Amino acid sequence: MGYRSLLVPAVAALAAGACSAPIHRPVSVGPLDPPTAIVDATLWDGTGRAPVPHAVTLVRGNRILCAGGVGECQIPRDARVIDAHGAWLIPGLIDSHVHLLFLLRGSASEDLANDLKDLLAQGVTTVRDMGTNPVELLARTRALGAAPRVYAMQLVAGFRFFYGREQVVTTDGSVAYRLPQAQIMEMRGWTPMMFTRDDDADSLAAEAKKTGAIGLKLYGYLDSTLVRKLTEAAHRAGMTAWGHAWVQPANPRDQVLAGEDGVVHASLFVGDLFSATGRDSLLASSAILWAGAHDATPESGLDPRIGETLDSMARRGTFLEPTLDVTIRSVAHYDAQHADQPSLPEQYARAAVGFSMAVTRQAAKRGVRLTAGTDHVAYGPVRDRASLASELRLLVDSIGLSPEAALLAATRDAAVAIGGEAARSVGTIEAGRYADLLLLDRSPLDDIRNLDGIQWVMQDGRLWRPWQLRSGIAMHEGAADSTWADPDADEPALAHPGAR
Numbered sequence: 001m002g003y004r005s006l007l008v009p010a011v012a013a014l015a016a017g018a019c020s021a022p023i024h025r026p027v028s029v030g031p032l033d034p035p036t037a038i039v040d041a042t043l044w045d046g047t048g049r050a051p052v053p054h055a056v057t058l059v060r061g062n063r064i065l066c067a068g069g070v071g072e073c074q075i076p077r078d079a080r081v082i083d084a085h086g087a088w089l090i091p092g093l094i095d096s097h098v099h100l101l102f103l104l105r106g107s108a109s110e111d112l113a114n115d116l117k118d119l120l121a122q123g124v125t126t127v128r129d130m131g132t133n134p135v136e137l138l139a140r141t142r143a144l145g146a147a148p149r150v151y152a153m154q155l156v157a158g159f160r161f162f163y164g165r166e167q168v169v170t171t172d173g174s175v176a177y178r179l180p181q182a183q184i185m186e187m188r189g190w191t192p193m194m195f196t197r198d199d200d201a202d203s204l205a206a207e208a209k210k211t212g213a214i215g216l217k218l219y220g221y222l223d224s225t226l227v228r229k230l231t232e233a234a235h236r237a238g239m240t241a242w243g244h245a246w247v248q249p250a251n252p253r254d255q256v257l258a259g260e261d262g263v264v265h266a267s268l269f270v271g272d273l274f275s276a277t278g279r280d281s282l283l284a285s286s287a288i289l290w291a292g293a294h295d296a297t298p299e300s301g302l303d304p305r306i307g308e309t310l311d312s313m314a315r316r317g318t319f320l321e322p323t324l325d326v327t328i329r330s331v332a333h334y335d336a337q338h339a340d341q342p343s344l345p346e347q348y349a350r351a352a353v354g355f356s357m358a359v360t361r362q363a364a365k366r367g368v369r370l371t372a373g374t375d376h377v378a379y380g381p382v383r384d385r386a387s388l389a390s391e392l393r394l395l396v397d398s399i400g401l402s403p404e405a406a407l408l409a410a411t412r413d414a415a416v417a418i419g420g421e422a423a424r425s426v427g428t429i430e431a432g433r434y435a436d437l438l439l440l441d442r443s444p445l446d447d448i449r450n451l452d453g454i455q456w457v458m459q460d461g462r463l464w465r466p467w468q469l470r471s472g473i474a475m476h477e478g479a480a481d482s483t484w485a486d487p488d489a490d491e492p493a494l495a496h497p498g499a500r
């Protein structure tokens with residue numbers, strides 16, 4: 001039996017469209033499928049266990065059978081062996097905050113497929129889409145051969161988000177009206193849901209679940225009562241509830257006390273610096289930008305009111321997803337534009353950098369659980385798209401995390417942050433988990449930059465080399481097969497069964 005058979009189960013499952021949301025490929029393992037043994041790498045399994053030198057990791061189909069020292073995992077006689085001597089084997093990375101679907105000018109499928117291949121080439125084997133259009137996104141990603149596994153969240157916002165029509169004065173002095181924010185989202189093909197005092201939160205959660213979403217992302221114009229209702233309904237439905245940290249008027253504190261599982265964007269903790277009355281007066285959609293531009297400083301990030309919220313998060317186990325890289329990239333974007341008069345979003349972005357760093361440092365010090373989502377978007381100039389490798393470098397260089405702590409925020413802890421099936425089946429290298437693995441030239445624990453030296457990525461039991469994903473070979477049906485079959489390809493060393 002040739003080594004191609006390793007790839008057959010996953011390909012067959014895809015061809016049959018045998019998936020339900022989120023991307024869920026059935027365990028397609030027959031008793032005759034020989035396992036693959038990855039031998040002699042140093043194993044960092046993401047469980048908190050110390051690195052295991054000269055490890056053996058057994059994979060069958062799309063699952064890990066065993067991972068550990070030579071004494072822990074016996075190499076079956078019929079195993080195909082990949083010699084990984086001198087390399088480091090770590091779990092596939094998880095980006096817990098992306099926005100993938102942008103249906104502009106009709107279709108975004110090309111952008112989406114290329115972006116997902118590029119994420120895979122960077123070692124990202126799982127992503128959580130923080131709100132676009134779950135139905136459409138999951139259908140499109142299921143049809144792709146080379147893509148991280150995708151979990152999707154459903155966006156929810158209050159009445160003003162859908163119907164608030166703001167007056168603006170144009171340069172010639174005439175009056176115009178800005179489109180409601182929901183309408184701008186809908187133009188991208190996104191599907192936010194509205195929630196008001198008159199709505200039933202359990203019905204909304206049930207409707208969101210039907211789209212394939214695994215949780216609710218609370219986005220804007222929600223007060224603390226609405227946040228609490230949505231959070232409790234999500235939990236009753238077996239879903240998570242995450243908040244854009246300041247959903248105005250509810251600030252980070254309100255959201256944490258309402259029991260959300262996590263809040264995103266450290267920059268939005270500026271909402272904790274405003275009283276309830278102050279926040280009630282900030283009605284315009286630009287109000288949060290104003291507040292940030294004027295009140296977010298490295299010093300105000302140390303404000304005791306923010307410290308109290310962070311302590312409360314640490315006690316409750318609420319996650320913080322800081323999204324530092326995206327803020328720095330927006331500043332770089334404005335730097336390149338050289339505007340004479342900085343716009344409000346530019347002022348906000350510049351203020352947000354130092355403030356977000358201060359908040360995140362405090363969070364790490366106070367024991368808040370971190371997840372390294374990025375706010376990566378699969379659209380627009382590539383240099384503007386936040387990357388997980390950059391986010392992890394920032395967590396080490398600017399926040400002071402050890403490389404190991406940063407890696408946990410993009411593996412084990414990110415899986416827990418996503419929750420549900422992800423918490424049980426990705427993020428660590430353990431028996432029964434999905435075979436999502438990265439083989440690195442050098443230790444990422446010595447230097448987080450070593451994440452750049454990827455030899456190969458295994459996702460759902462299928463092995464890819466970064467250059468092949470980027471060269472476009474993997475675009476075609478069955479390309480995974482050619483990854484292994486191409487005699488010119490620089491393949492992992494495959495030896496005969498039992499050989500070492």
Ligand SMILES: [Zn+2]
Nearest residue numbers: 097099130375
């Ligand atoms: Zn986002």
